[in-house]
Amino acid sequence: MVALSGAHTLGVARCSSFKNRLGDPTMDSNFSKTLSKTCSGGDNAEQPFDMTRNNFDNSYFQALQRKSGLLFSDQTLYSDPRTKSIADGYAMNQATFFLDFQLAMVKMSLLDVKEGSKGEVRSDCRRIN
Template sequence: NRIYNATNIDPTFAKERRVTCPRTGGNTNLAPFDPTPARFDTAYFKNLVKERGLLTSDQALFSGGSTDKLVETYSKNPDAFWVDFGKSMIKMGNIKPLTGNQGQIRVNCRKVN
């Protein structure tokens, strides 16, 4: 619905996406999440600043909220992104998941089995 109803979307981008994603049909069509899928870069953040986020949840990161400043920083300063990304990967690598009977895989992620 974003490409048809949203007001915080670049009009040219919306028009391009409507060709790929018509209101009816087109369920097997693909739209790129990122214009540079073969490179690990900050194009994703640059697109958000230009109101070219593909999903509503993407564009929500740059829509007048608490994450705007971070998105803008990453769009202008790739080095800041690389540093923060590296720290995040280390932090995630240190997560110790529960195993065996210490934890559970939820049937419904919103409630304990």
């Protein structure tokens, strides 16, 4: 899950997806100001997940280290002791992140085959099929 979340190295989220975190005192204060400024543009205003929105790299994990994770699910990977060391590892070593990301994507593609009886792969991730 940590490696897969690293896909958030690409692209943006709209204010509607992170406005619940405005004013979060655990967030870096400058980043917090940036988010407030972005959201002054309304719910559809876009905020990149990391400083290199079009590069697939490990800067997403470095942002988590700076308390500048955009979504709650992003920053949680760093604040939860169960996953912090993995996130630190990816921030330090991009090659490890790339390898684990590849393995996790393949694993995810096999979920339906291997785990079908244990749950479901949703056609809309917010709703039970």
